[in-house]
Amino acid sequence: MLIQLLSNISYYLPECILVVGMTLLLLLESTYVSKEKFRLFVYLLALIVLVLAFVLLASNLDAPSLHLFGKAVVLDQWGTMLKIFAVLSTAGILYLAYTSKDIYQEFKSEFIILAFGVLIGTMLVISSANFLSLYIGIETVSILSYVLASLKKHDIGSLESGLKYSLFGALSAGVMLFGLSHLYGLIGSLDYADFVQKSATMDANQLIVAKTCIILLFAGLGFKVAAFPMHMWSPDVYQGSPTPVTAFFATVPKIAGVAAFARITMLLSDSSTDLMEWWTHFIQIIGIITMSVGNLCALNQESVKRMLAYSSMGHMGFIILAISIPDKLGISATLFYLGMYLIMTLVSFYVVDQVNKEYGSDASYFFKGLIKKHAFMAISFSIALFSLAGMPPLAGFVAKFNILSLLVENKFYTVAILVALNSVVALFYYLILVKKAIVDSSDDTAILKGFTFLKQLYICGITLPLILFGLFWDKIYSFFKVLSFFNFKM
Amino acid sequence: MLSIIIFLPLLASLLVLVFSKEQEKLIKQVSFFTTLIIFILTIVLGFNFDFSSGSLQNEYYVSVPWIQSLHINYTLGIDGISYPMVFLNALLFLICMVSSWKVEKNIKAYFSLLLLLQSSIFGVFLSLDFFLFYIFWEVMLIPMFFLIAIWGGENREYAATKFILYTFFGSILMLVGIIALYFVSGQTQDSFSIVSMYGGKFSNITFNVFGSTFSFENFFFWMLFLGFAIKVPIFPFHTWLPHAHVQAPTAVSVILAGVLLKMGTYGFIRIAFPIFPHAAQTYSYVIAVLGIISIVHGAFCALAQTDVKKLVAYSSVSHMGFVMLGLSSFTPASVNGAVMQMFNHGTSTAMMFLLIGIIYDRSHHRWIVKPDGSRGFSGLAIAMPVYTIIFMIGMFASLGLPGLSGFVSELLIFMGSFQTFEGLTILASIGLFFGAAYLLWMYRRMFFGEVTEEVKHYSDMNFREVAYMLPLCLLVIYLGIFPAPLANVMKASVGLYLEQFIK
Numbered sequence: 001m002l003i004q005l006l007s008n009i010s011y012y013l014p015e016c017i018l019v020v021g022m023t024l025l026l027l028l029e030s031t032y033v034s035k036e037k038f039r040l041f042v043y044l045l046a047l048i049v050l051v052l053a054f055v056l057l058a059s060n061l062d063a064p065s066l067h068l069f070g071k072a073v074v075l076d077q078w079g080t081m082l083k084i085f086a087v088l089s090t091a092g093i094l095y096l097a098y099t100s101k102d103i104y105q106e107f108k109s110e111f112i113i114l115a116f117g118v119l120i121g122t123m124l125v126i127s128s129a130n131f132l133s134l135y136i137g138i139e140t141v142s143i144l145s146y147v148l149a150s151l152k153k154h155d156i157g158s159l160e161s162g163l164k165y166s167l168f169g170a171l172s173a174g175v176m177l178f179g180l181s182h183l184y185g186l187i188g189s190l191d192y193a194d195f196v197q198k199s200a201t202m203d204a205n206q207l208i209v210a211k212t213c214i215i216l217l218f219a220g221l222g223f224k225v226a227a228f229p230m231h232m233w234s235p236d237v238y239q240g241s242p243t244p245v246t247a248f249f250a251t252v253p254k255i256a257g258v259a260a261f262a263r264i265t266m267l268l269s270d271s272s273t274d275l276m277e278w279w280t281h282f283i284q285i286i287g288i289i290t291m292s293v294g295n296l297c298a299l300n301q302e303s304v305k306r307m308l309a310y311s312s313m314g315h316m317g318f319i320i321l322a323i324s325i326p327d328k329l330g331i332s333a334t335l336f337y338l339g340m341y342l343i344m345t346l347v348s349f350y351v352v353d354q355v356n357k358e359y360g361s362d363a364s365y366f367f368k369g370l371i372k373k374h375a376f377m378a379i380s381f382s383i384a385l386f387s388l389a390g391m392p393p394l395a396g397f398v399a400k401f402n403i404l405s406l407l408v409e410n411k412f413y414t415v416a417i418l419v420a421l422n423s424v425v426a427l428f429y430y431l432i433l434v435k436k437a438i439v440d441s442s443d444d445t446a447i448l449k450g451f452t453f454l455k456q457l458y459i460c461g462i463t464l465p466l467i468l469f470g471l472f473w474d475k476i477y478s479f480f481k482v483l484s485f486f487n488f489k490m
Numbered sequence: 491m492l493s494i495i496i497f498l499p500l501l502a503s504l505l506v507l508v509f510s511k512e513q514e515k516l517i518k519q520v521s522f523f524t525t526l527i528i529f530i531l532t533i534v535l536g537f538n539f540d541f542s543s544g545s546l547q548n549e550y551y552v553s554v555p556w557i558q559s560l561h562i563n564y565t566l567g568i569d570g571i572s573y574p575m576v577f578l579n580a581l582l583f584l585i586c587m588v589s590s591w592k593v594e595k596n597i598k599a600y601f602s603l604l605l606l607l608q609s610s611i612f613g614v615f616l617s618l619d620f621f622l623f624y625i626f627w628e629v630m631l632i633p634m635f636f637l638i639a640i641w642g643g644e645n646r647e648y649a650a651t652k653f654i655l656y657t658f659f660g661s662i663l664m665l666v667g668i669i670a671l672y673f674v675s676g677q678t679q680d681s682f683s684i685v686s687m688y689g690g691k692f693s694n695i696t697f698n699v700f701g702s703t704f705s706f707e708n709f710f711f712w713m714l715f716l717g718f719a720i721k722v723p724i725f726p727f728h729t730w731l732p733h734a735h736v737q738a739p740t741a742v743s744v745i746l747a748g749v750l751l752k753m754g755t756y757g758f759i760r761i762a763f764p765i766f767p768h769a770a771q772t773y774s775y776v777i778a779v780l781g782i783i784s785i786v787h788g789a790f791c792a793l794a795q796t797d798v799k800k801l802v803a804y805s806s807v808s809h810m811g812f813v814m815l816g817l818s819s820f821t822p823a824s825v826n827g828a829v830m831q832m833f834n835h836g837t838s839t840a841m842m843f844l845l846i847g848i849i850y851d852r853s854h855h856r857w858i859v860k861p862d863g864s865r866g867f868s869g870l871a872i873a874m875p876v877y878t879i880i881f882m883i884g885m886f887a888s889l890g891l892p893g894l895s896g897f898v899s900e901l902l903i904f905m906g907s908f909q910t911f912e913g914l915t916i917l918a919s920i921g922l923f924f925g926a927a928y929l930l931w932m933y934r935r936m937f938f939g940e941v942t943e944e945v946k947h948y949s950d951m952n953f954r955e956v957a958y959m960l961p962l963c964l965l966v967i968y969l970g971i972f973p974a975p976l977a978n979v980m981k982a983s984v985g986l987y988l989e990q991f992i993k
Contacts, residue, residue, distance in 0.1 A: 391632065392625040401665070405560070408669045413709075416669075420662040427658055431635075431651060439639045439647065474557040481559065 001070075008068040011075050014056040014083065015123050021049030022116040029109040042109045043098050046116070050091045057084050065486055067129060071191050074129035077486040078331060082126045082259050085339055089251040090119050092346045093244060095458060101357045102242035107151055114151075115248055117144040122252050126259040131180050131190040131217075134260060138176070138224060141256050142169045145249065149241045161240030168233040169223065176220025183213040192267050199271035211278060214264070218286075221264070225257030226313045227320060228289040235297075238309035243356050246305055247349035250312050251342050258316070258338060261323050262331050269328050276326050283324040288418055291317025295425040304352050304362045307429060308345075311388060314426055315341050318419065322403045325410055332484035333406050336477060337399040340387070343465055344396055347384035350459050351377055354451060364433060369442030376456055380463040382434045387466045389430040390423050395469040402477070492550050492566040495531055495576070496612045499524060499583075503605035506598060514597050518587075521601040525584040525608070532580040541570060541979055545986060557621070560672075562682045565619040570983030571759055574833040574976065575615045575752055581961070582748045582840055583608045586741035588958040589844055592851070593641070593739075600641060603633040607745065614753050620668045620682045623761075627661055630750070634742070642737040649730075649737035656720055656730045664717030667710045671765070674706060688764045688990060711769035714762045715777075721754030724814055725783040728807050732791075735803035736856075740847025743799070747806050748840040752832045755813050759829070759987065763817070767990050770818075775911070777818040782914050784811030785921035792928040796859040798867070799850075801932055802842045805888060808925060809835045815911075815918055816903035820991050822984065824906020829980045831899035834887070834969065838896055841884035841962045848877065848955055852948045858935050869941030874950045878937050880959050887966045889929045890922065895969035895976075 009016065025042055032038045057080055065076040097103060097111050121140030128134040146169060150162025184190055186209050187198045202210060219230060226234040238246045261283075268276045294313030301307035319337055322330040351370075352362055354377070359366040371378040387396035400423065407416040451459075469476060502524035506517050535550070556564040568576065586604065593600055610633070613626030631654050638650035672682055720727040735743050763770040770777075788808030795801040809831070816828030849867065850856055857866030871878040883894070890896040900922065908915045951959070969976055 386632065392628040397628075401669075404666060405669050405672075408666065409673045413666075413670070416666045417663070420666050421659075423662050424655060424659045428651075428655055431654065435639060435647065435651070438636065474559055477557070478559045 005069060011060060011063060011066075011068060012073075014053040014060070014087075015120060017049060017053050017056060018116055018120050018123070021046065021053075022113055022120070024049075025109065025113050025116070029113065036105075039098075039105070039108050042112060043094055046112045047091060047094055049116075050087055050094070054084060054087050054091070057087065061483075067193075068127075071193060072130045072133045073124070073127045074192075075127060077483040078335065079127045079259070081335060081480070081483050082255060082338070083123050085342060086119055086122045086126070086252050086255045089255070089342050089346070090115055090248075092342075092462070093248050093251070095455070096247055096346075096350055096353055097244040099455065100242065100244045100353050102353065103151055103244060104153070107153075111148065111151060111244065114144045114148050115252075118148070118248070118252055122256040122259075125256040128260075128263065129192050131183065131192075134263075135173075135177065135180060135220075138220065138256065138260065139173060141224070141253050142173065145169075145253060148245045148248065149237055151245055152242050155240075157240035158242065159240075161237040164233050165237045168230075172220045172223035172230055175216050179213040179216025179219070182209065183217070186210060186213065192263070195267060196270045199275060202272070207272075207274065210275065214268075214275075214279070215282075217264070218282075221257055221260045222286070224253055225261065225316045225320070226290075226294075226309075227316065228286050228293060231290065231293065231313055234313060235301075235306045235309045239303050239306045239362075243305070243349065243353040243362070246308075247346065247353070250308065250345045250349065254312070254316065255338065255342075258319055258323070258334060261320065262334060265323050265331070266328055269326060280324045280326050283320055284412070284415055287317050287320035287324060288415065289317075290314075290320060291419070291422050295422045295429075298429045299425070301429075302363050302365075304355075304364050304367065304433065307364070307433070308348065308352070311426065311429070312345065314422065315388070317422075318400065318403055321415060321419065322406060325406050328484070329410070330403075330406055332477075332481045333399075333402045335480045335484060336402055339476075339480075340395040340399040340466070340469065343462055344384045344387045347380055347459060347462050347466070348388070350455075351381040351384075364436055366442075367433060367436045368440040370437035372441065374451055377451060377459065378437045380459050381437055383463050383466055385430040385434050387470070389427040391427070393467070393470040395466045395473070398470055398473050398477075491531070491535065492552060492568060492616050495528060495535075495580075496566070496609055496616060498528060498609075499605040499612070500609040503602045503609065506602045506605065509598065511598055517597055517601050518591060521605060522584075522587045524605065525580070525587050528608075529580040529584045532577050535568070536573065536577065536979075539568075539573065539979075542982055545569060545983075553618075556619075560621075560682070562621045563619050564622060565683060566616045567618045567685075568616060569986075570980045571829055571987065572615045572756070574829065574979055575749070575756055576612065578752070578833055578836045579608065579611050579615065579749050581965075582744060582836065585840070585844070585958045585961065586744055588954065589744070589847065590739075590741045591954065595641060600637070603637050604741065604745075607633040607637070611745075611749055611753070615756060618684050620671070620684055623684065624661070624665055624668060627664075627753070628658075630753075631657060634746070634750075637742045638734060638738045641739040641742070643739075644737070645733065646737040649733035652730045653734040656727070660717040660720035660727070663713050667713040667717070670706075670710055684761060684765075707766050707769045708772075711762065711766040711773070714757075714766070718754045718757040718762055719780075721757065722751060722810050722814065723754070723784075723807065724777075724780050724811070725787060726780075728784065728788075731807060732800050732803045735806070735843075736797065736799045740843060740850070743843045743847070744840045747803070747843055748836040751806060751810055752836060755810065755817065755828070755832055758814075758817055759825075764987065764990050771820065771991060774818040774820060778815055778907070778911050778914050781811045781814030781818060782917050782921070784808065784814065785918055786811075786924070789921050789924035789928065793924060793931075795928075796861075796866070797856050798858050798932060798936065799843070799846050799856045801858075801928060802839065802846065802888075805842075805925065805928070806835070806839055808921060809839070809888075811921070812900060812903050812918065815907050815914065819903075819907035819910040820988065821906040821909050822988060823902050824910070825984050825988060826977065826980060827899050827902025827904075827906055829984060830973070830976055831896075831903060833976060834895040834899045834966075837962050837966055837969075838884060838887035838894075841880075841959065841966070842888055844959060844962075845877070845881050845884055848951060849948075853944065858932060865939070865942055867936040867945065868939045869937070869945055870948070871937040872941045873945050873948050876951050876956065880951070880956075880963060881937070882933070883963050883966060885929050885933055887970070889926050893967075893970050895966045895973065897970060898973040 060080050118141050121137050124137030146166040149165045150159050152158035223230040268279045291314050294310045298307045298310035322333045356362045387394035390397045390400040552566040554564040610626045610629040617623045635650050635654045785808050788804045792801045792804035813828045813831050816824040860866045887894040887896045890900045
């Protein structure tokens with residue numbers, strides 16, 4: 001048993017490196033808290049740890065699918081790719097957090113430590129094969145997120161958002177645990193594999209209980225992703241948190257939520273077909289409502305961070321629709337969409353942070369005339385926004401195209417038409433922002449300071465994949481498809 | 491060769507961005523020479539063309555695998571139906587470059603966006619793969635939005651936003667239709683290729699939604715129809731057009747009216763009708779009725795206008811109604827007439843918008859009768875005689891006077907559609923009558939009558955303006971007297987196209 005555990009750690013090295021790194025950063029931070037130059041060292045160390053984790057994950061990509069740690073977690077290529085996305089997103093946010101004025105200087109290292117914690121929790125959720133490890137992972141992500149949301153200790157908006165997030169999160173975690181406990185009572189164990197086995201022999205009454213438990217479980221997971229009935233926290237928390245924290249919330253915890261949903265789809269598609277059909281219908285309705293509410297509510301927002309919260313809800317709606325496809329066909333489209341979504345979100349938050357730094361507020365009024373103040377950044381911002389809206393020839397269009405293809409292939413024509421209509425609505429609010437940035441002129445024409453050469457290079461560097469992947473996406477798409485083929489059979 | 495035609499303006503567009511703001515002359519010269527080179531390439535293309543064959547020219551056909559996992563290929567081709575459109579595009583952009591010489595604001599961005607627009611329009615007319623076609627179709631929207639929203643008139647943001655949202659709505663529904671076609675035809679090597687879908691293979695497929703059965707062909711025909719109908723524009727979907735045309739700057743209005751509207755009807759000929767021939771013929775009466783309503787409604791709206799640019803915009807709605815009538819009649823004469831009308835309307839409406847731009851440069855308003863009731867343009871014939879003559883040629887071409895090009899195409903449409911829809915054709919001729927009415931009334935009010943104070947000070951057309959109006963004038967007169975060159979270009983391809991439809 002012990003030998004098996006120790007040999008499993010060899011596959012779990014990335015997480016171990018992250019835990020060791022987090023502990024090291026914590027120790028260093030508490031020892032040298034007052035030194036200024038030290039912050040740069042902490043961030044560089046964090047970057048090195050993340051790069052190491054990335055290298056280890058990339059080497060795990062061709063490992064076979066297997067259960068680790070006595071069926072608590074599963075290792076498969078699809079999951080490893082998602083973990084790579086999470087690590088890369090965190091690395092992407094590092095530079096933003098380092099140069100942002102939205103986090104107080106003394107808390108900058110705390111941000112990175114907490115972010116590492118959330119990352120480790122995300123990786124646990126991605127590879128969970130047991131309802132309890134799923135719960136632990138979700139709770140790790142959530143609790144550390146509550147602290148992250150209220151990082152600006154002297155700002156009432158930040159404190160309010162932390163409070164709202166924690167209250168809401170506690171409620172949904174309680175509901176999820178309630179459902180899980182009944183599921184345990186139904187099946188007798190918390191492993192996914194046992195669920196699959198038991199579901200083959202469930203009678204009608206037991207199926208009803210199982211479905212109810214899955215709905216309660218959905219309440220907990222949908223909270224993370226801001227799916228329909230559990231989305232109310234999202235705009236307030238996004239608006240109140242410091243901008244790097246918002247950028248982090250829009251990327252890494254969403255990966256956790258999407259991964260959890262996808263694992264449930266994999267679980268249910270390996271179980272009885274009755275459950276999977278029911279899940280498809282249920283999650284499609286949720287996806288449609290999430291997408292519509294997100295897109296419609298974003299239309300009228302003054303604050304850009306709030307608008308991005310609602311728009312990210314709309315995108316999660318698309319991904320939920322992709323996950324709903326039976327037979328696990330949707331998970332490669334999910335991977336592709338999630339990857340493109342992360343890049344686009346990063347770019348837009350970099351520019352939002354800069355405007356916030358300059359004007360002290362993220363109201364869309366301050367984006368007017370961005371093209372006169374800094375042409376390069378305005379153009380990158382517009383490319384990111386058009387990509388989020390789904391305009392060809394950018395990456396966001398390709399991602400949307402793949403999801404539409406999936407829906408049409410499985411003959412969900414009404415859903416496809418609803419996705420199309422939502423895209424038109426989405427274009428409108430992104431267009432307003434682009435119009436403010438490029439067409440309108442503002443009263444003060446000072447050049448937007450603070451974009452150092454390195455930052456400009458960085459932002460252009462992340463915008464370039466949006467154009468490249470919009471035109472030459474064959475290799476990446478087939479690569480993701482191959483990875484998803486090797487997802488775990490529970 | 492075709493790839494050069496598509497991507498050369500794109501490269502020039504990026505090149506223009508590299509120049510600094512002060513090098514105005516250089517930017518304008520680069521743009522002008524790029525469009526000149528493209529125009530010469532188009533003429534060379536025409537000389538090497540075998541117009542009698544009618545099928546895609548093998549010499550210029552390009553097909554390269556692009557996205558293998560979804561069988562998307564980079565396929566380009568040209569035949570007798572797309573060649574007039576390509577030629578029109580090249581010619582109109584060349585003229586627009588000369589007409590835009592006096593733009594003051596943000597020159598670099600303006601010419602860069604215009605060149606990008608030209609590139610994507612060429613892509614639409616030349617691509618033969620659905621995905622490629624869709625990408626070029628959508629890429630065209632972004633430069634149009636910025637061109638109207640930055641350099642346009644007073645209400646430009648409303649017009650630009652309405653244009654882009656309305657068109658995007660149509661095209662994304664078209665995308666769902668395209669994807670459905672791919673999956674229904676079995677995801678084989680050819681499934682994204684437009685040409686391989688011809689022939690009505692989808693007539694027997696049905697699908698179930700919420701218990702009721704729909705015919706695949708009918709449902710997706712209407713989805714594709716919606717996408718193209720918003721572009722043309724056909725009657726209920728035309729409300730974006732007056733705003734977009736009026737608020738856009740001159741050169742952009744010319745491109746919008748001269749080429750973009752033709753993209754919609756080209757979509758019908760190339761995609762919607764041949765892929766769903768049974769549905770097209772079943773619903774041809776409905777489409778013809780919508781065409782007639784466009785003609786008559788457009789003409790009546792134009793009669794009521796006091797803003798001359800809006801009047802010409804509504805006349806565009808009316809003329810595209812003729813094209814739809816011709817296309818839905820499925821006879822050789824009517825379809826030939828429709829394609830010819832696409833080219834001729836492009837030239838005559840381009841002339842009208844350019845002329846309005848010339849007078850706008852002098853007067854900074856477009857009123858025939860000002861909102862407070864006083865006279866707007868009046869007695870222009872005394873102040874600007876050369877302008878009067880050229881405006882007369884443009885107006886009569888638009889009207890369809892025999893001797894100018896508009897007459898030939900409209901005659902062919904009427905002759906063809908009378909064979910299929912007698913009553914509707916008679917109604918269409920009422921539209922023709924009102925077309926003459928609003929144009930002649932406009933001409934009388936603007937040019938004759940007393941010379942007002944402000945009109946006395948307008949200078950006549952200078953050399954540059956005459957230079958860019960002259961090619962269109964000569965083309966319109968020449969094609970009116972000898973329409974054979976244009977007719978020969980498209981005859982064989984239209985014949986090939988019509989073979990798919992049951993006589």
